Amino acid sequence: MMLLDDFVVRALVAGIGVALVAGPLGCFIVWRRMAFFGATMSHAALLGVSLAFLLNINVTLGIIGACAVTAIVLLSLTRLQVLPTDALLGLLAHAALALGLVAISFQDTLRIDLMGLLFGDILSVSRGDLAWILGGGAAALGVLALIWRPLLSATVHEELAMVEGVRVRLTYAVFVLVMAVVVAIAMKIVGLLLIISMLVIPPAVARRFARTPEVMAALAALVGVVSVVGGIEASLAWDTPAGPSIVTTATVLFVVSLPLSGVLWRTLFPRNEKADHHHDH
Amino acid sequence: MNIANAQRDDGREILIDARGLTKRYGGYAALDAVDLSLRRSELTTLIGPNGAGKTTLVRLLLGLERPSAGTVTTAAGVRIGYVPQRLHVDEALPITVRRFLALGGADRSAIARVLDEVGAAHVTDKQLQTISGGEMRRVLLARALLREPDLLVLDEPTAGVDLNGQAELYDLINAVRQEKNCAVLLISHDLHVVMAATDHVLCLNHHVCCSGTPDAVSEHPEYQALFGPKAAQTHAVYTHHHDHTHTVAGDVVPLGKDRP
Numbered sequence: 090m091m092l093l094d095d096f097v098v099r100a101l102v103a104g105i106g107v108a109l110v111a112g113p114l115g116c117f118i119v120w121r122r123m124a125f126f127g128a129t130m131s132h133a134a135l136l137g138v139s140l141a142f143l144l145n146i147n148v149t150l151g152i153i154g155a156c157a158v159t160a161i162v163l164l165s166l167t168r169l170q171v172l173p174t175d176a177l178l179g180l181l182a183h184a185a186l187a188l189g190l191v192a193i194s195f196q197d198t199l200r201i202d203l204m205g206l207l208f209g210d211i212l213s214v215s216r217g218d219l220a221w222i223l224g225g226g227a228a229a230l231g232v233l234a235l236i237w238r239p240l241l242s243a244t245v246h247e248e249l250a251m252v253e254g255v256r257v258r259l260t261y262a263v264f265v266l267v268m269a270v271v272v273a274i275a276m277k278i279v280g281l282l283l284i285i286s287m288l289v290i291p292p293a294v295a296r297r298f299a300r301t302p303e304v305m306a307a308l309a310a311l312v313g314v315v316s317v318v319g320g321i322e323a324s325l326a327w328d329t330p331a332g333p334s335i336v337t338t339a340t341v342l343f344v345v346s347l348p349l350s351g352v353l354w355r356t357l358f359p360r361n362e363k364a365d366h367h368h369d370h
Numbered sequence: 371m372n373i374a375n376a377q378r379d380d381g382r383e384i385l386i387d388a389r390g391l392t393k394r395y396g397g398y399a400a401l402d403a404v405d406l407s408l409r410r411s412e413l414t415t416l417i418g419p420n421g422a423g424k425t426t427l428v429r430l431l432l433g434l435e436r437p438s439a440g441t442v443t444t445a446a447g448v449r450i451g452y453v454p455q456r457l458h459v460d461e462a463l464p465i466t467v468r469r470f471l472a473l474g475g476a477d478r479s480a481i482a483r484v485l486d487e488v489g490a491a492h493v494t495d496k497q498l499q500t501i502s503g504g505e506m507r508r509v510l511l512a513r514a515l516l517r518e519p520d521l522l523v524l525d526e527p528t529a530g531v532d533l534n535g536q537a538e539l540y541d542l543i544n545a546v547r548q549e550k551n552c553a554v555l556l557i558s559h560d561l562h563v564v565m566a567a568t569d570h571v572l573c574l575n576h577h578v579c580c581s582g583t584p585d586a587v588s589e590h591p592e593y594q595a596l597f598g599p600k601a602a603q604t605h606a607v608y609t610h611h612h613d614h615t616h617t618v619a620g621d622v623v624p625l626g627k628d629r630p
Contacts, residue, residue, distance in 0.1 A: 119462045120462055246454060249513070251432075302465055304464070
């Protein structure tokens with residue numbers, strides 16, 4: 090595997106691996122309106138990093154654990170309706186981030202690259218990271234495929250699904266666990282502050298071109314891959330940070346895909362004959 | 371209270387038996403000691419004013435919520451088809467009617483057959499968000515029928531549908547029930563429309579005000595107090611006739627061809 094000696098190749102493989110699972114998973118996040126939920130979950134990742142150093146366990150495992158626990162706490166709190174959901178998520182997201190930053194400051198900062206955690210460090214992906222990303226990504230994709238139909242059914246109408254025998258709560262719990270895994274592996278690529286954009290932007294681009302949920306998921310994966318490749322190339326060409334470049338590429342794809350861009354174009358550069366038509370009655 | 375329970379105890383198999391169902395939210399009792407049995411091939415209508423606990427009762431019967439007190443016993447192997455009051459699918463989720471029906475586990479040919487049965491074959495490949503309220507009702511009914519249910523539970527199946535559409539939907543539900551020989555539990559505000567086709571009426575206002583045959587219930591003082599004395603005389607509206615009908619697509623169909 091001489092090929093993997095090249096850091097650019099490793100970055101591409103890792104990024105594509107994450108994009109392939111982030112697209113389909115992100116579709117559910119968009120359909121279920123869980124973008125802020127996912128963002129809150131990823132903000133807790135920093136706590137996981139700090140915990141991993143404290144307990145001397147694998148960092149990815151620490152992140153998965155912290156994200157999963159946060160998700161379960163979130164699910165229970167939203168059910169209890171202590172606060173409106175958006176206020177609750179806003180509170181917890183930034184509380185978790187602050188707590189994570191404080192906890193990290195107690196660690197040996199020489200061993201932790203804070204900027205890498207926040208914005209990703211795809212160009213420094215090691216072979217070990219790659220194994221985690223590809224293994225975790227494949228596992229997440231496999232589990233998502235297994236729960237696809239019950240999850241889709243519950244997303245369309247939860248009660249109908251329950252009456253038809255879908256074990257809705259179990260399905261959600263598995264879904265949230267898959268989210269935790271994907272957040273953990275995507276963190277290396279774009280960092281915890283940008284993870285949610287890897288999950289939300291590709292489905293947003295794919296929506297207009299899809300007539301079935303499966304086509305949308307496949308297109309979202311494809312958009313993610315294009316963003317990763319484009320972002321890494323741009324980063325190498327113009328010496329920009331790789332993670333933010335990937336997200337920027339995805340955003341450009343989104344803007345271009347909007348019907349609005351056509352409208353905007355015609356507004357800025359109107360064709361005269363259209364502007365001054367007349368009625369004689 | 372149960373005026374007619376004795377006379378309707380005709381040996382039909384009980385599919386769901388509820389005893390003393392009570393549901394409290396905080397200190398407020400949405401349902402108070404409700405008894406109800408649903409029997410094979412019987413059409414039971416649940417009527418009552420807004421906020422009377424009709425939907426709560428259905429949710430308890432379906433097992434979507436647990437009662438604060440009382441029991442729901444469902445006979446072994448009973449399959450329930452549920453038609454919810456509304457279905458909102460997010461714009462972000464692209465899904466055709468066919469795919470929506472397949473979510474229940476049905477195959478292509480069954481989907482085509484049932485959509486034809488409910489008169490909604492023309493929306494098969496449309497996006498779920500683009501069909502009309504009446505079409506949506508038929509599609510939801512199709513989803514329930516695809517389960518080959520012993521019991522069909524319909525929560526206000528004509529809400530938001532115009533008067534003609536309502537009569538058509540009730541005709542359809544009645545035809546389906548006779549053909550499949552399944553029990554039906556219907557929540558309805560349109561009591562005068564559904565009365566004639568109903569075997570058993572349960573009038574609910576947190577507790578069971580009265581229950582029995584449509585005739586017995588419509589003469590019951592508690593029913594008249596809830597719905598006014600006029601309601602008692604209007605329940606024959608359903609029995610009017612047309613010599614033709616319309617498909618959902620608007621075509622004229624002479625009666626007697628595809629419907630009894």
